[in-house]
Amino acid sequence: MRRLFLLTLVLLAGVMPALAHVGSPDVYADGQAGPYKLFVVIRPPLVIPGVAEIEVRAATPGIDQIQIAPMLLTGDASRHPPVPDTMQKPSGDAQFFTGHLWIMATDSWQIRFTVKGNKGSGVLSIPLPATAMGTRKMQPALGAGLSILGLLLVLGMVGIVGAAVRQAQLTPGEEVPAARRRRAMAAMTITFALLTAAVVLGGKWWNAEAASYAGNVYKPLDMTASLLPGNTLDLAIADPGWLKARKLDDFVPDHNHLMHLYAIRWPAMDVVYHLHPQPVATGDFRLDMPSMAAGTYHLYADVVHANGFPETMVSSITLPAIEGRPLSGDDAMGRIADASSASFRLPDGYTMIWKKPPTLTAQAPEEFRFELLDPHGHPPTDMALYMGMVGHAAFVKSDGTVFAHIHPSGTVAMAALMMAAAQNAPQNSAQSSSMDSMPGMDMSGSIPNTVSFPYGFPTAGRYRVFLQMKHGATVETGAFDAMVEPAHALAASR
Ligand SMILES: [Cu+2]
Incomplete structure (x- = not known):
C-alpha cells in the first residue's frame, strides 16, 4: 500500500510541468515596447494545439491599442508575422489588457506586442516555449454516461437490423415465418459482431493516436x-x-x-x-x-x-x-x-x-x-x-x-x-x-x-x-x- 502511494507520488511528480523552470510554466515579464513599459503575463496551454492566455498591465499611460501575434523565435518563420489580434480592455482600467492566441505546435515561440499610443509606437517580444505538458483526462461520470449511450446505439442498431430482416417484406398483420425469424437472428448476430469489431478497432485507433500524442508531451532531459x-x-x-x-x-x-x-x-x-x-x-x-x-x-x-x-x-x-x-x-x-x-x-x-x-x-x-x-x-x-x-x-x-x-x-x-x-x-x-x-x-x-x-x-x-x-x-x-x-x-x- 505504501509502495502504491509512493508510486502515485512519483507519477504525480512526473506530471508536474518542467521547462525553463520546474513546475512554473507561466511566463512573467517586464519589458519596454518602445516608450511603453509593460508587465506581461502569458499562461501557456496545457495541451498543443491550445490557447495561451495573455495579460498586459501597462506602467506607462496613453496606450490606445496593443496587438499580439505568435511567431517562432528563430528561423525563417520569425520574419513573417501572422495577422495580429487586438487585445481587449476587459475592465474600466485603461492600462489593463487581455487577449488569447492559439499556439498550434510545440516549439520555441515568441509573442510580439505592437503598442500604439500618444508617445508613438513600440514593439516588445516575449519568448514562449510551448509544449504539451500532459493529456487531459476524461471525467469518470462523463465516461460512464457516454458508455451507456454507446451501448444503447449498438443494441438499437442490432434491433433495427433484426426488425428489418424479419418484417420489412411482410404485409401488415402477417405472421412471421420461422425461416425469417432464423434469418433475422443470424443478421442480428452478424451485426452485433461487426459493431463489436468496429468498437474494438476504434479503441485501438484511439489508443494509437493517444500514444503518438503522448510522445509529444514534454519530457525533461x-x-x-x-x-x-x-x-x-x-x-x-x-x-x-x-x-x-x-x-x-x-x-x-x-x-x-x-x-x-x-x-x-x-x-x-x-x-x-x-x-x-x-x-x-x-x-x-x-x-x-x-x-x-x-x-x-x-x-x-x-x-x-x-x-x-x-x-x-x-x-x-x-x-x-x-x-x-x-x-x-x-x-x-x-x-x-x-x-x-x-x-x-x-x-x-x-x-x-x-x-x-x-x-x-x-x-x-x-x-x-x-x-x-x-x-x-x-x-x-x-x-x-x-x-x-x-x-x-x-x-x-x-x-x-x-x-x-x-x-x-x-x-x-x-x-x-x-x-x-x-x-x-x-x-x-x-x-x-x-x-x-x-x-x-x-x-x-x-x-x-x-x-x-x-x-x-x-x-x-x-x-x-x-x-x-x-x-x-x-x-x-x-x-x-x-x-x-x-x-x-x-x-x-x-
Ligand atoms: Cu541568473
Missing part, C-alpha cells in the same frame, strides 16, 4: 550527477525521447554561461550554491567543485537550446564534506540560518531587504522588490552587476515541486529574450540598444541598490526565495521565506 575523484562533479545528460529535433550539443550561452547550476542542500535549504559547470563532451558537463558542506543537494541546471528553448534539468546527489577550490569568478554561495524575516542579515554586516506585500497569492502577478544596504544602513557605493544584471533570484518550493530562476526582466531565459529583442531593434530605433532596454541590465551610469523581479507563484504553499546581488567583488546571497495562499481564496474574497 535526464541528468545523472556523480562525484569523480579529485572533487569533480560530473553531470551526464541523456534524452529520454521527446521531439527528434532536441539536441544535446546546441546549447547557447545564457548570461555568460552555457549552464547555470543551483545546488541547494535538502530538505533544510540552508546552503545554496550558484555554479557554472563546463561542457567536456556532448551531453556531459563537469565542475571542479568548491568546498562544500556534507549533505544531500538538489541540483537544478538551466540550459538554453539554439532556438531559444530553455530547459531545467533536475538531479540530486549526496556529498561528503568537500575540501575543494575557493569560490571564483561568477560562483556564489550562501548559508541561511534564518529566512523568516523580510530583512536578511548577511555575514559581512550588509542587509538585504524584501519589500514584502501583505499577502501572496498563487498565480497572481507580483513585483518582488529587494534592496541591499551596507552595515550602516546606507546604499552601497560600489554596487556591481552580477553576470550582467542587478540581481538574480531563485524561487523554490519546500516540497521540491517548483524551481524558477528569475531575472529583473522576468521568467524568460535571457538568451531567448535577447534573440527576440534583436529582431525588434529596427522598430524600436528610438532606444540606444536592446541591452539597455532590458530591466536590470542598465549598462549606463550607476548601478542601483534595488532590484525587482516580475513573477507569480504557481501554487499555494511554502517557498524560499534566494536572492543574489553584487557589490565590489562580493556576491551576496540572501534568502526569504514566503507563505503563498491558494488562488481561489482571492476569488472568494472578491
